[in-house]
Amino acid sequence: QKEVEQNSGPLSVPEGAIASLNCTYSDRVSQSFFWYRQYSGKSPELIMSIYSNGDKEDGRFTAQLNKASQYVSLLIRDSQPSDSATYLCAVGGAGGTSYGKLTFGQGTILTVHP
Amino acid sequence: DGGITQSPKYLFRKEGQNVTLSCEQNLNHDAMYWYRQDPGQGLRLIYYSQIVNDFQKGDIAEGYSVSREKKESFPLTVTSAQKNPTAFYLCASSIIYRGIYQPQHFGDGTRLSIL
16 A cells, blocks of 8 residues: 555646645654646645645645645646646655654656646 | 756656765755656655654655655655656645644756656
């Protein structure tokens, strides 16, 4: 069973639409949650971090966390072609053998078409 | 500017050869990490270190070795025992605040191929 699982892509949305990316995790005591964007051939760059239940907004990006459901999502409003990339969900371990580790999902490829 | 520097950007390994990938950071971060990424895949953790002179194996440590003699440096050696080394290698660093993991910052990566 995968520890961090993202919805399988690729996801294609028209320019101006809302893109919704989802992620579930198995370690119930996880405390740190991150979304990274990775353009082809480049290294990942952080776009959102969230630590508490609820929503966190930053510009066109909104991260949503539900620890009871072990679910974290990323919404991208007014999607632009420049948002086309692979989005990686990462979960920080809280203790035991997970301490000190971020576990990444396999990534979801997003394509925004004009 | 603070950041993480990985070198070289491209590296070729001959059969039976060990190669070392460099990672240096000037962010004053305590924790450093090495990941491997294969085409179309997520990141898999090779080794990580939270303090100088200490490091732990990640999920795919076999065929790799590391050292952490200085806070700023965390080199990765890909040994001849790693039979399928072709991948994109990423180094990252982060702070750990009150046991809560802060975001990891990544270098630009090293692409390793076998000849």
